[in-house]
Amino acid sequence: xxxxxxxxxxxxxxxxxxxxxxxxxxxxxxxxxxxxxxxxxxxxxxxxxxxxxxxxxxxxxxxxxxxxxxxxxxxxxxxxxxxxxxxxxxxxxxxxxxxxxxxxxxxxxxxxxxxxxxxxxxxxxxxxxxxxxxxxxxxxxxxxxxxxxxxxxxxxxxxxxxxxxxxxxxxxxxxxxxxxxxxxxxxxxxxxxxxxxxxxxxxxxxxxxxxxxxxxxxxxxxxxxxxxxxxxxxxxxxxxxxxxxxxxxxxxxxxxxxxxxxxxxxxxxxxxxxxxxxxxxxxxxxxxxxxxxxxxxxxxxxxxxxxxx
Amino acid sequence: xxxxxxxxxxxxxxxxxxxxxxxxxxxxxxxxxxxxxxxxxxxxxxxxxxxxxxxxxxxxxxxxxxxxxxxxxxxxxxxxxxxxxxxxxxxxxxxxxxxxxxxxxxxxxxxxxxxxxxxxxxxxxxxxxxxxxxxxxxxxxxxxxxxxxxxxxxxxxxxxxxxxxxxxxxxxxxxxxxxxxxxxxxxxxxxxxxxxxxxxxxxxxxxxxxxxxxxxxxxxxxxxxxxxxxxxxxxxxxxxxxxxxxxxxxxxxxxxxxxxxxxxxxxxxxxxxxxxxxxxxxxxxxxxxxxxxxxxxxxxxxxxxxxxx
Numbered sequence: 001x002x003x004x005x006x007x008x009x010x011x012x013x014x015x016x017x018x019x020x021x022x023x024x025x026x027x028x029x030x031x032x033x034x035x036x037x038x039x040x041x042x043x044x045x046x047x048x049x050x051x052x053x054x055x056x057x058x059x060x061x062x063x064x065x066x067x068x069x070x071x072x073x074x075x076x077x078x079x080x081x082x083x084x085x086x087x088x089x090x091x092x093x094x095x096x097x098x099x100x101x102x103x104x105x106x107x108x109x110x111x112x113x114x115x116x117x118x119x120x121x122x123x124x125x126x127x128x129x130x131x132x133x134x135x136x137x138x139x140x141x142x143x144x145x146x147x148x149x150x151x152x153x154x155x156x157x158x159x160x161x162x163x164x165x166x167x168x169x170x171x172x173x174x175x176x177x178x179x180x181x182x183x184x185x186x187x188x189x190x191x192x193x194x195x196x197x198x199x200x201x202x203x204x205x206x207x208x209x210x211x212x213x214x215x216x217x218x219x220x221x222x223x224x225x226x227x228x229x230x231x232x233x234x235x236x237x238x239x240x241x242x243x244x245x246x247x248x249x250x251x252x253x254x255x256x257x258x259x260x261x262x263x264x265x266x267x268x269x270x271x272x273x274x275x276x277x278x279x280x281x282x283x284x285x286x287x288x289x290x291x292x293x294x295x296x297x298x299x300x301x302x303x304x305x306x307x308x309x
Numbered sequence: 310x311x312x313x314x315x316x317x318x319x320x321x322x323x324x325x326x327x328x329x330x331x332x333x334x335x336x337x338x339x340x341x342x343x344x345x346x347x348x349x350x351x352x353x354x355x356x357x358x359x360x361x362x363x364x365x366x367x368x369x370x371x372x373x374x375x376x377x378x379x380x381x382x383x384x385x386x387x388x389x390x391x392x393x394x395x396x397x398x399x400x401x402x403x404x405x406x407x408x409x410x411x412x413x414x415x416x417x418x419x420x421x422x423x424x425x426x427x428x429x430x431x432x433x434x435x436x437x438x439x440x441x442x443x444x445x446x447x448x449x450x451x452x453x454x455x456x457x458x459x460x461x462x463x464x465x466x467x468x469x470x471x472x473x474x475x476x477x478x479x480x481x482x483x484x485x486x487x488x489x490x491x492x493x494x495x496x497x498x499x500x501x502x503x504x505x506x507x508x509x510x511x512x513x514x515x516x517x518x519x520x521x522x523x524x525x526x527x528x529x530x531x532x533x534x535x536x537x538x539x540x541x542x543x544x545x546x547x548x549x550x551x552x553x554x555x556x557x558x559x560x561x562x563x564x565x566x567x568x569x570x571x572x573x574x575x576x577x578x579x580x581x582x583x584x585x586x587x588x589x590x591x592x593x594x595x596x597x598x599x600x601x602x603x604x605x606x607x608x609x610x611x612x613x614x615x616x617x618x
Contacts, residue, residue, distance in 0.1 A: 019493070089493050184328070184398050186516070187534040207495070208517035211531065218608050222520065222529035225496040250615070259611035293614040299527050300609040302568035305602040306559070 003142070003248040004117070005044025007035045007241065008109050008134050009124025011054060011072065015084040015098075016276060018091065020230045026277035027058040029081060030124035030147070033234035036281045037268040038122070038245030039065040040289060045115055047071035047134075049107045051078040061282070070112050075103045091232050092206055111137045120248040122240050123167070125149045128159035135166050143253050145169035145202070145244055147236065153180050165197035169258075171240055173204040187218070200258065202243070204236050212255075212262050219259050224270035224296055231276045235269045238281055242268030267292040312451070312557040313426070314353025316344045316550065317418050317443050318433025320363060320381065324393040324407075325585065327400065329539045335586035336367040338390060339433035339456065342543035345590045346550030346577040347431075348374040349598060350558040354424055356380035356443075358416045360387040370591070379421050384412045400541050401515055420446045429557040431549050432476070434458050437468035444475050452562045454478035454511070454553055456545065462489050474506035478567075480549055482513040496527070509567065511552070513545050521564075521571050528568050533579035533605055540585045544578045547590060551577030576601040 009031025015024045035046040043066025050072060059069060081104035085094035109130050117139050123131040123146040131146055138144075144167045152160050153176060160180075164170050170193055174186055183189040190201045190213040203211040207229075209222040243258075243265035250257055267289055274280035318340025324333045344355035352375025359381060368378060390413035394403035418439050425446055430453040432440040440455055447453075453476045461469050462485060469489075473479050479502055483495055492498040499510045499522040512520040516538075518531040552567075552574035559566055576598055583589035 185538060188536050218534050220531035220608055225527050227497050229494060256612060263611055290614050299529055302572055303565055305599050
């Protein structure tokens with residue numbers, strides 16, 4: 001595996017409360033979740049920004065997983081990005097209690113020169129103008145993917161459209177796709193997003209799984225069913241990380257490979273939500289990944305329609 | 310095909326408004342939707358109750374599809390069950406404007422003697438005590454399936470539990486499963502429903518598809534994606550009808566056959582929502598059914614996990 005993965009995203013300290021417990025200042029952030037998930041198939045590079053308070057043990061753990069942190073900016077005397085939220089009974093949505101941008105407010109994603117040459121790029125949810133800045137620095141990657149959020153659809157639509165015109169895969173949740181296109185029908189809305197540029201729309205549906213939509217077709221997967229969901233934080237980013245890490249490991253980008261990557265992402269997202277912070281992802285082994293991938297395949301399999309029907 | 314399907318459910322006149330139009334006193338009701346969907350693979354028997362106002366053309370159309378209406382009770386001088394509702398922007402849930410039980414208030418499902426011998430039974434959403442009454446009248450069917458609603462979970466829990474202890478397949482939407490078990494985690498909640506008696510739980514997830522859960526495993530299917538959803542009324546019943554009709558046609562009830570039936574149900578549900586009332590279902594041909602089944606299969610297919618991974 002020589003394909004280089006680049007992930008740019010937040011590195012955070014999260015305080016999260018769910019019906020199953022609470023963690024304070026736990027390691028999180030889209031970039032950290034994605035890089036941790038991607039590292040199982042293909043350890044990559046993580047770019048972001050942290051303050052003095054980001055625990056060295058977490059950085060060491062990422063490095064031990066093979067993640068290259070050369071592009072992480074450390075701002076002396078400053079605080080890391082902090083997010084605090086609570087999940088209730090149905091765990092489908094977080095109530096944000098507090099967001100402190102701190103070092104993230106002035107994040108300027110300048111890549112180390114040796115990182116300009118990379119093959120698989122995941123731009124986690126940050127300001128679209130910053131995503132663009134990353135895209136301008138990389139030399140002809142094989143596949144680029146972006147995530148976004150409702151805030152940028154409202155406040156930075158032009159820049160977001162510019163990002164979408166440049167990436168191969170646009171990851172968004174179903175509500176964001178509807179919001180962006182003002183079209184309630186998801187199948188039609190996804191086709192409208194394709195018109196904006198990307199070759200694929202990766203639709204995140206939370207507990208209902210994910211879909212990969214292109215002009216040619218529609219691929220859909222349920223969630224990996226878990227008897228215990230402890231903390232949904234980071235699920236989408238863990239999905240994206242597993243997805244891009246697998247493609248980098250495989251080094252191929254046809255639709256059939258993206259479908260396999262969707263299954264890997266489904267398994268890494270499930271591992272994420274099994275515990276707080278990156279604990280669930282950290283415990284996932286290559287053998288677990290393989291077994292759950294095959295279990296997922298069995299879970300959606302059905303025989304051909306009887307011909308005489 | 311000699312397996313006899315029995316469907317008991319409402320026969321209604323619906324007034325429905327969606328962003329795409331409005332119909333007044335259109336033919337509907339769970340029984341009608343299910344019987345129409347089932348008739349494509351296996352025309353069955355439909356039991357219900359109607360007033361003078363139920364259009365003869367609709368009854369003739371059902372009979373032309375091969376549906377046996379011997380068990381339909383016609384109450385002279387009375388009005389049929391009427392429901393009126395509105396769907397908004399996202400089409401995921403109806404706002405009920407009006408419900409007039411009319412003849413349905415005193416419905417007493419007494420089967421014609423020759424109907425006691427039947428193989429596949431679908432008890433659409435009616436009072437659980439009436440569902441029980443039907444089950445008491447049938448002789449050893451091969452497969453029984455029930456639907457229900459939040460109202461009965463609240464007001465007729467004992468009778469509902471009795472129904473669940475007697476049927477093979479319990480169809481419910483995800484919110485009802487959570488409500489019945491008071492367990493937010495769907496995988497765990499479904500296992501609790503299995504403890505109540507049924508061999509399978511058929512989880513209806515609206516636009517997110519459906520799952521079939523047993524003690525042994527989990528099968529999941531997305532919705533059939535449609536560029537235009539005109540009216541979601543009757544989707545769940547059309548799913549159940551296609552499901553039970555296919556099993557009756559096949560005459561087999563192993564899990565692999567139920568998985569195929571789930572795919573048939575997915576296609577009949579999609580045909581239902583493509584138009585108001587039963588118009589979409591009426592247009593569906595056997596050839597459409599076959600082609601969409603195979604398209605759905607292609608839509609969830611992905612290759613094995615690379616072994617060297």
